[in-house]
Amino acid sequence: MLGCSVFSHSILWDYLDLLQPYLGGIAIVGGCFLCFLGLKLVKPSICVAGFLTCTLASCLIFYAVYLNSIDDVTTFFYFLGAGAAIGIFVGLLLAYFSRFGAACLAGWGGFALGLLINETLLARFGLTWLLWTSIVICIIVCAVLAFIVYEHAIILCTALLGGFFAIRGVAVYGGSYYNVFTVSDMVEAGLIDQIDPIYWAYMAAMVVMFGLGAVVQYKCRPKKKDDKS
Secondary structure (H helix, E strand, C coil): CHHHHHHHCCHHHHHHHHHHHHHHHHHHHHHHHHHHHCCCCHHHHHHHHHHHHHHHHHHHHHHHHHCCCCCCHHHHHHHHHHHHHHHHHHHHHHHHCHHHHHHHHHHHHHHHHHHHHHHHCHHHHCCHHHHHHHHHHHHHHHHHHHHHCHHHHHHHHHHHHHHHHHHHHHHHHHCCCCCHHHHHHHHHCCCHHHCCHHHHHHHHHHHHHHHHHHHHHHHHCCCCCCCCC
């Protein structure tokens, strides 16, 4: 559990906490758009996926370079700002090459699926390798599906990702939300019974919102010429 423990206590989370009051509102609004309008607004959704990818990459680079050894928040914002700036360009590029962009977007849906599976089920085992393996598998499967069943993959992945973001944004203001590393640590310490019931309510709300988003998007998707329904 060393890797999980180190990452769960990284100063990266402390710096991200500084942005939570702003990220919460963005997550709620952006999540709702993704959840219910992901297919209709597929190119903007793809731009969001490219933006998130580069921003996350910059945070991971910051984590890998500094871990817990830096106490200057300015350096973190340099990394975050650089990732965001590059992310805007990459997002626009992916929107132009829509098939590859859709795979990136679907991969983020897989990431949300992996987190949801871990936070509700797999974290109970307290196995770091299982956590990362399941997330990577979900990302790869969803990205590949975007090439095979494009429309269905976009609908399901944006509904899932949007639901995850929206409820996560609500949790910023409602509290009692644990990241997957914290849940894993609590399980290892035998404290699973002490997890706040509100946390499980958030998990249930993500599933419900995913279902609603998928239904709405399927109902509103453009009719094909040969579609008699």
